[in-house]
Amino acid sequence: MAERIALFATAARGTEDLLADELKELGARRIRQDRGGVRFMATLDEALMVCLWSRIAMRVLYPLGAFEAHGAEGLYEAAASIPWEEHLDPDTTFAVDATLKDSEHTHSGFVALKVKDAIVDRIRDAVGARPDVNTRDPDVRVVAHLSRDTLSLSLDLCGEPLHRRGYRVRPTPAPLKETLAAALLRAASYTGEEALVDPMCGSGTLLIEAGLIARKRAPGINRDFAVERWPGLGTRARELLADLRADARRNERKVTVPLLGLDKDPEALEAASRNVRAAKLSEEIQLAEGDATKLPPLPASGGLLITNPPYGDRLGSGGQKGMKSFYFKLGESLRVPGWRIWVLSGNPAFESAFHARPSARREMWNGPIACTLLGYRPSGGGAEDDSEAPLGVSKEPLDVAPVRPQHEDEEDR
Numbered sequence: 001m002a003e004r005i006a007l008f009a010t011a012a013r014g015t016e017d018l019l020a021d022e023l024k025e026l027g028a029r030r031i032r033q034d035r036g037g038v039r040f041m042a043t044l045d046e047a048l049m050v051c052l053w054s055r056i057a058m059r060v061l062y063p064l065g066a067f068e069a070h071g072a073e074g075l076y077e078a079a080a081s082i083p084w085e086e087h088l089d090p091d092t093t094f095a096v097d098a099t100l101k102d103s104e105h106t107h108s109g110f111v112a113l114k115v116k117d118a119i120v121d122r123i124r125d126a127v128g129a130r131p132d133v134n135t136r137d138p139d140v141r142v143v144a145h146l147s148r149d150t151l152s153l154s155l156d157l158c159g160e161p162l163h164r165r166g167y168r169v170r171p172t173p174a175p176l177k178e179t180l181a182a183a184l185l186r187a188a189s190y191t192g193e194e195a196l197v198d199p200m201c202g203s204g205t206l207l208i209e210a211g212l213i214a215r216k217r218a219p220g221i222n223r224d225f226a227v228e229r230w231p232g233l234g235t236r237a238r239e240l241l242a243d244l245r246a247d248a249r250r251n252e253r254k255v256t257v258p259l260l261g262l263d264k265d266p267e268a269l270e271a272a273s274r275n276v277r278a279a280k281l282s283e284e285i286q287l288a289e290g291d292a293t294k295l296p297p298l299p300a301s302g303g304l305l306i307t308n309p310p311y312g313d314r315l316g317s318g319g320q321k322g323m324k325s326f327y328f329k330l331g332e333s334l335r336v337p338g339w340r341i342w343v344l345s346g347n348p349a350f351e352s353a354f355h356a357r358p359s360a361r362r363e364m365w366n367g368p369i370a371c372t373l374l375g376y377r378p379s380g381g382g383a384e385d386d387s388e389a390p391l392g393v394s395k396e397p398l399d400v401a402p403v404r405p406q407h408e409d410e411e412d413r
């Protein structure tokens with residue numbers, strides 16, 4: 001893959017433009033936004049750079065072809081027309097992940113099975129032996145997407161999706177995906193040079209992603225990628241990645257700004273504390289029990305307050321009316337002079353109840369939930385525009401009682 005090949009990086013809907021910007025910075029060429037992802041051209045070196053460094057992409061796919069396919073036979077014929085023997089050999093394990101959209105078929109498992117049969121038969125016919133399926137940890141992951149009667153087949157360079165950074169050791173009920181949290185931070189122009197507070201931090205995803213940005217740490221530094229095990233490219237990919245990882249480690253920097261998470265739920269804080277430790281950011285991120293409707297004083301030098309409040313009535317506070325009153329109180333509490341605010345809300349009542357005029361908004365999807373990301377200029381700080389607000393670098397300690405990780409003596413995971 002010395003020449004540039006066409007690749008497709010997937011992302012949460014509504015974040016495609018943010019991913020396109022990121023890919024440009026990472027050296028990708030001929031970038032074109034599409035629904036649910038971004039098409040681009042890259043050499044192997046550049047593609048690996050994307051796998052290691054993209055904070056927003058979910059998967060990096062190498063498209064092999066798109067075919068019209070009707071019925072079970074059509075699926076098999078389409079899949080069998082690809083020269084799989086160029087990508088797998090009998091010693092390679094593989095798995096097929098299938099997704100459907102508006103298709104005559106109703107079971108993705110059936111589509112995956114037809115594609116799997118075609119791959120096995122094609123390789124057995126070509127080389128006299130077949131590769132085995134391993135759904136848990138395959139060397140090669142084939143991605144099949146059937147949209148109406150168009151079957152698209154790709155190889156996934158990453159294997160495990162890129163949001164699996166390896167630090168989420170304790171989830172909470174409604175965590176943000178790591179890649180979506182990174183997209184929110186990019187939308188808010190967070191570069192790691194200003195203080196950041198998440199007053200409803202849950203399992204700590206926004207804080208940890210902010211910590212990785214502030215540290216200039218590659219999000220994929222602690223994981224490997226499927227392409228390292230591909231029969232053809234694996235050896236070269238491992239060599240290139242060894243260099244990219246070494247460079248990434250050398251170029252990390254110290255975090256010079258405070259990063260604070262509050263939550264009123266001790267269990268969420270315990271999860272956040274474990275995740276922060278697993279991300280090796282215990283020094284950089286401070287956690288404390290607190291009520292977002294009664295925010296403790298924050299440094300006057302300002303910063304970014306970013307959060308995703310509860311969308312529904314988990315608070316047990318009286319249905320939608322209770323949520324509106326909660327959002328109203330947040331509007332009173334969170335508008336700290338000098339601090340710009342970004343909120344991802346999945347409850348349409350949020351915006352009016354928060355009673356402030358957003359200066360930025362975008363629609364995006366948190367899994368199946370349609371959400372709105374709202375940006376607010378700093379109040380009383382005089383800045384005219386969020387993106388141009390001065391980056392208030394502050395080393396002042398935040399005035400809150402920190403939560404110590406309860407398992408300080410545990411090994412980092």
Ligand SMILES: C[S@@+](CC[C@H](N)C(=O)[O-])C[C@H]1O[C@@H](n2cnc3c(N)ncnc32)[C@H](O)[C@@H]1O
Nearest residue numbers: 175176200201202203205263264265291292310
């Ligand atoms: C949608 S979750 C945040 C998820 C988080 N972004 C993550 O990735 O895990 C909302 C969080 O708000 C917290 N919360 C609800 N009301 C709160 C309040 N008044 N003060 C502080 N935290 C609150 C909940 O305990 C929950 O952890």
